[in-house]
Amino acid sequence: MPYVIAAPCIDVTDKSCIEECPVDCIYEGDRKLYIQPKECIDCGACEPVCPVEAISQDRRVPEEYTEFIEDNRLFFAETLPGRDEPIGSPGGSHKTGAFGVDTPLVAGR
Numbered sequence: 001m002p003y004v005i006a007a008p009c010i011d012v013t014d015k016s017c018i019e020e021c022p023v024d025c026i027y028e029g030d031r032k033l034y035i036q037p038k039e040c041i042d043c044g045a046c047e048p049v050c051p052v053e054a055i056s057q058d059r060r061v062p063e064e065y066t067e068f069i070e071d072n073r074l075f076f077a078e079t080l081p082g083r084d085e086p087i088g089s090p091g092g093s094h095k096t097g098a099f100g101v102d103t104p105l106v107a108g109r
């Protein structure tokens with residue numbers, strides 16, 4: 001049951017959550033951050049530090065944001081615009097840095 005980042009993060013991206021994550025599985029796109037669902041250990045440390053309450057466990061995502069459950073997964077599983085292959089499971093966002101690209105759902109908002 002991974003945690004998910006939803007729409008309120010868009011254009012906020014203060015990265016408070018990144019500093020809390022013990023497994024470094026929160027990745028920066030362009031205008032939003034995304035949690036790698038296969039790397040998230042479901043600890044919940046990121047949720048209370050988000051200033052806009054964008055983070056919640058996938059089974060508790062507010063109804064208006066449920067499309068972001070799949071969208072967090074797609075950020076890693078699909079080839080994003082301008083890239084040659086999916087991001088996959090890089091094993092730590094501090095070594096990758098920001099990817100500078102978002103999913104079509106986020107880019108269209």
Ligand code: SF4
Pocket residue numbers: 002003020021022023024025026035039040041042043044045046047
């Ligand atoms: S729930 Fe824990 S492991 Fe998952 S993204 Fe948040 S801080 Fe990282």
Ligand code: SF4
Pocket residue numbers: 005008009010012013014015016017018033049050051052053054055
């Ligand atoms: S703390 Fe919240 S607003 Fe800030 S980057 Fe993380 S999810 Fe986005």
